[in-house]
Amino acid sequence: MSDVTRRALRLLSLLQSRSVWTGPELAAELGVTTRTVRRDVDRLRELGYPVLTSNGHGGGYQLGAGRELPPLLLSEKEAVAVAVGLRLTAAAGIEGLDQEALRALAALERILPGALRAEVGAVSEAMGVVGRALPQVSSDVLLELATSVRDRVRVRLDYRRGDGERSQRRLEPHRVLAVDGHWYLYAWDLDREDWRTFRLDRMAEVHASTFGFTPRETGDVEQAVREAIAVSPYPKEVTVRVHLPVEQVSAMVPARAGTLTADGPDACLLRAGGNDLRGIALHLTWMDGRIEVIDPPELLEQFTWIARRAGEVAGDVDGADKGRRPDEPGSG
Structure with missing residues (x-):
């Protein structure tokens, strides 16, 4: 050359x-x-x-933009980064993009020099994504919504709620987010005149309109989405104060498990939802740090029950150990 x-x-x-x-x-x-x-x-x-x-x-x-895609020139690190991104995309649960991502990865490997192709291949083979099966999201739905957010145009879609009820929604899409493997749309519902959060895997027949809109005032979108998926859907809601910095607690609380708000440098407020208070209390006992119940007061009764039950079990174990002869299995 x-x-x-x-x-x-x-x-x-x-x-x-x-x-x-x-x-x-x-x-x-x-x-x-x-x-x-x-x-x-x-x-x-x-x-x-x-x-x-x-x-x-x-x-x-x-x-400038041309009628044909020019050859993509990548450095070694850029090629490896693209390969990693394509591998993750193939496992992201987006219907229609998984196979396209694998084909793009294969095409990338074909055009790379031998040494770099071997490196990218080694990285790809070393990677694996293990997780629970997630609902498939249509790539057409995802791209249509993302484009509508960018262009600030209203959309109309058929939506199925968690209880199976279907309805037509007219929305002003504000943002598309991926949270713990699920895709969500945060949008202003024109008929309900309020902000709503929608799961993309429950959507069908998404149509972008030609009607533009002026973006509305909104607060912390990520916090609002977490609230919508971790608290609002459940019959029981709780608020507790965890006496640890919010940065430390966030590592113990997935986005779908609750919302966190800093309460000074050494504490934070955790809001969570669940089907019953005892189940919520059991999950909270797994966390580090002192927990202070704020609401509802009945949650404290569940902690008392758990402590009493744990004491009963511990007493049974101590009694069994005391009754053993020193040479019996399980003795010190």
Whole structure:
């Protein structure tokens, strides 16, 4: 490969990595003069690459959109990163993208140099994603909603609630989030005039409209989604104070298990939901740190029951140990 060809490929790689480059910036990266940069840009244009030029402040060279996808030039680390991302996408539970991701990974490996192909292959073979089976999300639904969020246009969709009831929803989509393997849409419900959280795997026939909207004021979206999936759906809700920093407690509380709010540097408030208070109390006893019940008071009764029951079991074990002869199995 000649120096001119190698430099042209390097120039193409630089143009792909950033939206706009000035002539002096490209010259410094390539170690040539700005005149040579202009000649190399002309060579790329002759090969069919739409390199655009803009003048004035903030202007420079940029790679425009063409009718065909130009070859993707990646460094070694970038190629490995893309391979890892494709492998994770294949296991992300997005219907229609899993096989496409695997095909893209295979195509990537075919065009890489031998040494780099071996490295990417080794990384891919070393990776595995183990987890519970998750509901499949249509890639068409995901892309339609993400595009509607970007374009700020209303959507209409058929939605099935957890109890099986179906309804038509007219929404102003605000954000699409992935939480613990599930995909959610946070949107303003036009008919209910309130913010709502929807699971993408329960959607069908998503249609973007041509009606735009002005984004509404909203607070912490991630906190609102956590509240909607971890507290609101359940008949029992609790609030406790955990006497540990919120950063430490967050490692023990998955997003689908509750919401956390800092309460000073050494404590935080945890809100959670469940089907019964005893089950919630049992889960809370697994956590580190002192727990203070705020609401409801009945939750404290469940902790008292758990403590009494644990004492009874411990007493039975102590009694059995005291009744053994020293030479019996299980004795000290």
